[in-house]
Amino acid sequence: MNIVVCVKYVPDATAERGFDPGDRTVDRSGVPGLLSELDEYAVEAALKLAEAGDAEVTVLTVGPADAADALKKSLQMGAGKAVHVLDDAIHGSDSVGTSLVLAEAIRKLGTDQPVDLVLCGMASTDGSMSVVPAMLAERLDLPQLTFASELEVGDGTVRIRRDGEAATETVEAALPAVVSVTDQANEPRYPSFKGIMAAKKKPVQTWSLADLGVDAGSVGLAAAWTAVDSFEARPPRQKGTVVTDEGDGGQRLVAFLAEQRFV
Amino acid sequence: MSEILVLVDHVDGVVRKTTTELLTIARRLGEPSAVFVGAGYEQARDALATYGAQKVYLLEQPELTEHLVAPKAEALAQLADRSTPAAIMLTSGAESKEIAGRLAIKLGSGVLTDVVDVEPGDGTVVATQAVFAGNYTVRSRVTHGTPILTVKPNSATPEPAPAQPVEEKADVTVSDRARAARVVERSPRTQTGRPELTEAAIVVSGGRGVGSADNFAVVEGLADALGGAVGASRAAVDAGWYPHAYQVGQTGKTVSPQLYLAAGISGAIQHRAGMQTSRTIAVVNKDPEAPIFEMADFGVVGDLHAVLPQATEEINRRKG
Ligand SMILES: Cc1cc2nc3c(=O)[nH]c(=O)nc-3n(C[C@H](O)[C@H](O)[C@H](O)COP(=O)(O)OP(=O)(O)OC[C@H]3O[C@@H](n4cnc5c(N)ncnc54)[C@H](O)[C@@H]3O)c2cc1C
Ligand SMILES: Cc1cc2nc3c(=O)[nH]c(=O)nc-3n(C[C@H](O)[C@H](O)[C@H](O)COP(=O)(O)OP(=O)(O)OC[C@H]3O[C@@H](n4cnc5c(N)ncnc54)[C@H](O)[C@@H]3O)c2cc1C
Structure with a gap:
């Protein structure tokens, strides 16, 4: 089985994230970047499938030069090879542009050996739109099995459990398919020392838009179908009153709630 | 006035508060048309009329709900082709966001998610989004195609504006490719009797x-x-x-x-x-x-x- 895992390089959510006042894209300078934590679950799901059967796992990222770190971490976890789509023209792409580049890269990966499974995280931790897997399914004309909290593959079929808004659903499709997994799906492994050493020898290919046959004018900030006009940091919340419980904490809480007309 | 498509979020016809919020917001931009997919419209009729739907498209074919996401995106794309709406609005939940994503590719339109406020702009729609864990607010626009927006729950207070919607049974076709992912089992969540988490005050x-x-x-x-x-x-x-x-x-x-x-x-x-x-x-x-x-x-x-x-x-x- 040939598995492609899409992994995104994102600014660390626990650092002070912000925007570049120039072009109003994400300010990546000064904020450490990393493999989106939610994509670790997708990598883990792929590795589990590879361990259970015979599968090759390729990790794919679209992002700036530093995004190689996200690939490195995935290779250390155990992925077999990596592809980095790197091109200055991609800077500032929206979800439509990003999904176009990812879809073309997946197509190119499938020319040697057909891709059976495209695995994604449930959302990136920066844009957190949760739309890219659906867009990939649309562009690649593949069945979409997203937000999987459980995943099973066998006999050319993929089956997931999806905890929807109002119901829990079991969804099934024939391979090839696009699957996204939630943070309920598994427990991502830490790279082992052996894994870290082995990753150094694993192949990383870098592709440009030209390699994918994508017109540079169809992606990037200028070609995006959405535009950010302005951004503003949300004013920090004012810290209110804090009291210490001296046997009357519950009553004082209710006094506050009553004052605010919640009681 | 221009038509705004609003995908109704409901459970067996019980319209969720997010939809009455969407209808309220849509009225700022034009005339809302509710798109009702699935069974249970009888239950939903009143709520949609009360909150100002001028039109209701009824899409009751079972194949729209027996498969994941793709058929609903196809249906909305077909409605959008016929009615050329000024905007399409959905709730910012997992499934609706995905419908919005596929729709964006089909229609050649930009999509904005996690919108918390919407106002009419210069020939378009200006949206406010909460991003980076809510630490930033961003003002944004769709610059190509029909604006597709997913709006977060509790972004507006639902305000009644009674209307008598025209009901239209909409015939849409669902392709084989959209039926590729089949829901083989569905177990509804047990009711707790408490308000729904995302809607609760x-x-x-x-x-x-x-x-x-x-x-x-x-x-x-x-x-x-x-x-x-x-x-x-x-x-x-x-x-x-x-x-x-x-x-x-x-x-x-x-x-x-x-x-x-x-x-x-x-x-x-x-x-x-x-x-x-x-x-x-x-x-x-x-x-x-x-x-x-x-x-x-x-x-x-x-x-x-x-x-x-x-x-x-x-x-x-x-x-x-
Ligand atoms: C990718 C990713 C996604 C995540 N998504 C989510 C998410 O959606 N939601 C989420 O919540 N977290 C999420 N987390 C986890 C998050 O980082 C925290 O680990 C989590 O929120 C901690 O939960 P907690 O506050 O209950 O526990 P802790 O951080 O352990 O805090 C427990 C608190 O309880 C207090 N406490 C203990 N005993 C008592 C007592 N008897 N009376 C009063 N106070 C007491 C302690 O002082 C402490 O402050 C995510 C993490 C990652 C990496
Ligand atoms: C704060 C913020 C708000 C944004 N708002 C919008 C908006 O409203 N509309 C819009 O069109 N664009 C928006 N963007 C841009 C958009 O986030 C990026 O184009 C992004 O690459 C795709 O969306 P996402 O990160 O939300 O991905 P999601 O759809 O949340 O990602 C899901 C999965 O797709 C895969 N994936 C996503 N991106 C990549 C990648 N670059 N490389 C490899 N795999 C990937 C991963 O597996 C990931 O887990 C926003 C960006 C930011 C930072």
């Missing part, structure tokens, strides 16, 4: 500090006294104390209630991402250094096992 959440599944009774007790919903942090969910459907945060639900009460929750960024736009925040935590106090309008440093039951008792006493 009051949410009482418990975290690791609750200590056990049984102890969640103190959180539920306070929620019930306040008529609120129950939420949980991921630590409490991971421990198996409360179901994942009630998780608040980045990988759970985003809530924006009038009152959020966090008990035994430290306030990690991923938790804050799901609740920091709440209007009033109250906190009970035994550690005065817990970061969640920084965002509290009112906080009690104390043991939740003492404070919560006492608060519940006090509320019930006041209610008499």
Whole structure:
């Protein structure tokens, strides 16, 4: 089985994230970047499938030069090879542009050996739109099995459990398919020392838009179908009153709630 | 006036509050047309009319709901081709976002998610989005195609504007490719009798500090006294104390209630991402250094096992 895992390089959510006042894209300078934590679950799901059967796992990222770190971490976890789509023209792409580049890269990966499974995280931790897997399914004309909290593959079929808004659903499709997994799906492994050493020898290919046959004018900030006009940091919340419980904490809480007309 | 397509979010015909919010917002931009997919329209009719739907497209073919996401995106694309709406609006939930994503590719349109406010702009729609865990607000536009927006729950107060919608049974075709992912089993979530988490005006959440599944009774007790919903942090969910459907945060639900009460929750960024736009925040935590106090309008440093039951008792006493 040939598995492609899409992994995104994102600014660390626990650092002070912000925007570049120039072009109003994400300010990546000064904020450490990393493999989106939610994509670790997708990598883990792929590795589990590879361990259970015979599968090759390729990790794919679209992002700036530093995004190689996200690939490195995935290779250390155990992925077999990596592809980095790197091109200055991609800077500032929206979800439509990003999904176009990812879809073309997946197509190119499938020319040697057909891709059976495209695995994604449930959302990136920066844009957190949760739309890219659906867009990939649309562009690649593949069945979409997203937000999987459980995943099973066998006999050319993929089956997931999806905890929807109002119901829990079991969804099934024939391979090839696009699957996204939630943070309920598994427990991502830490790279082992052996894994870290082995990753150094694993192949990383870098592709440009030209390699994918994508017109540079169809992606990037200028070609995006959405535009950010302005951004503003949300004013920090004012810290209110804090009291210490001296046997009357519950009553004082209710006094506050009553004052605010919640009681 | 221009037509605005609003995808109705409902459970067996019970229209969710998010839809009445969407209809309210859509009226700022044009004439809302509700798109009702699935069974149960009889139940939904009143709510859609009350909140100003000028038209209702009825899409009752079973194949629209027997498969994941793709058929609904196809149906909306066909409606959009016929009616050339000025915008398409959906709820910012997992499924609707995905429908929006596929629709964007089909229609050649830009898409904005997690929108919290919408106003008419110069020939387009100007949206406000909450991004980076709610730490930033961004003003944005769709610059190509039909604006597709997914709007977060509690972004507007639903305001009635009674209308007599024209009902149209819309014939849409569902392609074989859209039927590729089949829902083979569906088990509805058990009803708790409490308000729906994302819609509730009051949410009482418990975290690791609750200590056990049984102890969640103190959180539920306070929620019930306040008529609120129950939420949980991921630590409490991971421990198996409360179901994942009630998780608040980045990988759970985003809530924006009038009152959020966090008990035994430290306030990690991923938790804050799901609740920091709440209007009033109250906190009970035994550690005065817990970061969640920084965002509290009112906080009690104390043991939740003492404070919560006492608060519940006090509320019930006041209610008499
Ligand atoms: C704060 C913010 C707000 C934004 N708002 C919008 C908006 O409203 N509309 C819009 O069109 N664009 C928006 N963007 C841009 C958009 O986020 C990026 O184009 C992005 O690459 C795709 O969306 P996402 O990160 O939200 O991905 P999601 O759809 O949340 O990602 C899901 C999965 O797709 C895969 N994936 C996503 N991106 C990549 C990648 N670059 N490389 C490899 N795999 C990937 C990963 O497996 C990931 O887990 C926004 C960006 C930011 C930072
Ligand atoms: C990718 C990713 C996604 C995540 N998504 C989410 C998410 O959606 N939602 C979420 O919540 N988290 C999420 N997390 C986890 C998050 O980082 C925190 O680990 C989590 O929120 C901690 O939960 P907690 O506050 O209940 O537990 P802790 O951080 O352990 O805090 C427990 C608190 O309870 C207090 N306490 C203990 N005993 C008592 C007592 N008897 N009375 C009063 N107070 C007491 C302690 O002082 C402490 O402050 C995510 C993490 C990652 C990496």
